[in-house]
Amino acid sequence: AQSVTQLGSHVSVSEGALVLLRCNYSSSVPPYLFWYVQYPNQGLQLLLKYTSAATLVKGINGFEAEFKKSETSFHLTKPSAHMSDAAEYFCAVSPSGAGSYQLTFGKGTKLSVIP
């Protein structure tokens, strides 16, 4: 079975500082990996996805993530935090075999941005 662990249920950064949200996965084979963002009172929006192409994946709103097989990690970063980045972020994993595609989500990390 696959699983995802997000380190830190709450992360606070100052406006303009680096954002780093951590995600580690457990899988017997390299999976597909995703980051979603949830703004207050909204659904989940896909930020970026890794589907076995380039290991450094660029997403929307200036976010990027790097797939590191040796560390079983897929951490999300952004060089400079904006107030509008305050939200909850979810890492998710899916089997990479054709057709299965079920997502397993982490428990989420709530990002606060301090002015």
Place this chain on the structure above:
Amino acid sequence: DADVTQTPRNRITKTGKRIMLECSQTKGHDRMYWYRQDPGLGLRLIYYSFDVKDINKGEISDGYSVSRQAQAKFSLSLESAIPNQTALYFCATQSEREGPAQYFGPGTRLTVT
């Protein structure tokens, strides 16, 4: 217009009542999913459907049932609501042809008193 819509957006109901949450999509995707979100627990899969004739239980299906009325419509029912079903419910869609990403509706906040 939104690609994935959910109705109602908010609902308060009493213990023992039957309630249906509805999901519609205009993305043309074949696969649809129902999740519930609880604070600190992330999203957990309730049911999923790969096409109109294919319904599968997820991680937490007890107390829930679903109906896939058409490719574009997937409903979730609570036959006899209980307070611990108070949660935020999300519908999502996916296309086998396009790949593994899922696309979410805005959610239904359900409170069972």
